[in-house]
Amino acid sequence: MRGGGRGDRQATLFQVWGTPPAAAPEEAAAAEEAPLPCPVGFAGGAAGSVWLFPAGAGVEERGYQARAARAALFQNTLLCLPTGLGKTLVAAVVLGNFYRWFPGGKALFLAPTKPLVAQQREACAALMAIPARHMAALTGGTQVADRKEIWQNKRVFFLTPQIMANDLSRGVCPAVKIKCLVIDEAHRALGNHAYCQVVKELCKYTRQFRILALSATPGSDTKAVQQVISNLLISHIELCAEDSPDIQPYTHQRQVEKCVVPLGKELAEVRNAYIKVLETFAGRLIRLQVLSKREIPALTKYQIILARDQFRKNPSRTENSGPKSLLPCGTSLGEEKAQE
Numbered sequence: 001m002r003g004g005g006r007g008d009r010q011a012t013l014f015q016v017w018g019t020p021p022a023a024a025p026e027e028a029a030a031a032e033e034a035p036l037p038c039p040v041g042f043a044g045g046a047a048g049s050v051w052l053f054p055a056g057a058g059v060e061e062r063g064y065q066a067r068a069a070r071a072a073l074f075q076n077t078l079l080c081l082p083t084g085l086g087k088t089l090v091a092a093v094v095l096g097n098f099y100r101w102f103p104g105g106k107a108l109f110l111a112p113t114k115p116l117v118a119q120q121r122e123a124c125a126a127l128m129a130i131p132a133r134h135m136a137a138l139t140g141g142t143q144v145a146d147r148k149e150i151w152q153n154k155r156v157f158f159l160t161p162q163i164m165a166n167d168l169s170r171g172v173c174p175a176v177k178i179k180c181l182v183i184d185e186a187h188r189a190l191g192n193h194a195y196c197q198v199v200k201e202l203c204k205y206t207r208q209f210r211i212l213a214l215s216a217t218p219g220s221d222t223k224a225v226q227q228v229i230s231n232l233l234i235s236h237i238e239l240c241a242e243d244s245p246d247i248q249p250y251t252h253q254r255q256v257e258k259c260v261v262p263l264g265k266e267l268a269e270v271r272n273a274y275i276k277v278l279e280t281f282a283g284r285l286i287r288l289q290v291l292s293k294r295e296i297p298a299l300t301k302y303q304i305i306l307a308r309d310q311f312r313k314n315p316s317r318t319e320n321s322g323p324k325s326l327l328p329c330g331t332s333l334g335e336e337k338a339q340e
Helices: 025-033 063-074 087-101 114-127 144-153 161-170 194-203 222-231 265-287 301-313 323-339
Strands: 077-080 106-110 135-138 156-159 178-183 210-215 236-239
Touching: 063 077, 063 087, 063 210, 063 236, 087 106, 087 114, 087 178, 087 210, 106 114, 106 161, 114 135, 114 156, 135 144, 144 161, 156 161, 161 194, 178 194, 194 222
Parallel strands: 077 210, 077 236, 106 156, 106 178, 135 156, 178 210
Antiparallel strands: none
């Protein structure tokens, strides 16, 4: 493990969220030199003066990860990295340092599904020296009374945002002790998602906590990204695109191989049954010259809609034309949708 320098000081954790009034230049200079206050329960010297990053033990030191970890310790950070480039390592570093800094505090890792919760717990435990007896994974199967005891006795938690939101609203979780919140797949933090509920509810009890949001795809457009930033109180973004120079030595050229998987016996039987039903109606449309394609298995929904629209424009081209003639067309659309 290696430590960060004393210049990497905490920026906002021990202050209330919001923009403070501007200070005079001389006051600002004095404030810059003054040490940050040590909160109750903080272990060791000036707040955040030393932080640890894993070295050796199979961990490759990458500059962009160390830079992101340092930023995430001292600012609410949205970390955007392509899949497979080490977001979990950065999260483990942040969790491990807050675990060490605050012996009486709680550090949380939120993931949207139970399999991801288990996966992230295993990965973080392997990366940072956190004793297993201090970690816990909470699921919906854990009784409320048991969860309350776990919240009191453990220090690092892995859980889904739904469990976290419920425990906060019930008063089961000691909210004021939470010092670090890691949010996986943070692009989900839109509208009234459980991630948003957790942050809003947590702010009712305390604002002295750090947020690290992880995502490979932060949003489909700038509006969505801004919502994530606002909902998760983000003040800093660490972004590396696939063509970023920092990550080029660690990426590999992708080779896409198309693999066509056959339906299999069971699915093929179901498909053939649908085709027989479709033939009953599409065959009549072909005889009425509404459809011209006789290969029913290749018939698409678009072809049926196009034929229907053309028939409506010129309904007198067949002897049997009329409103009733379109009934098989509507039924064929339903059958085609079922086949899809």
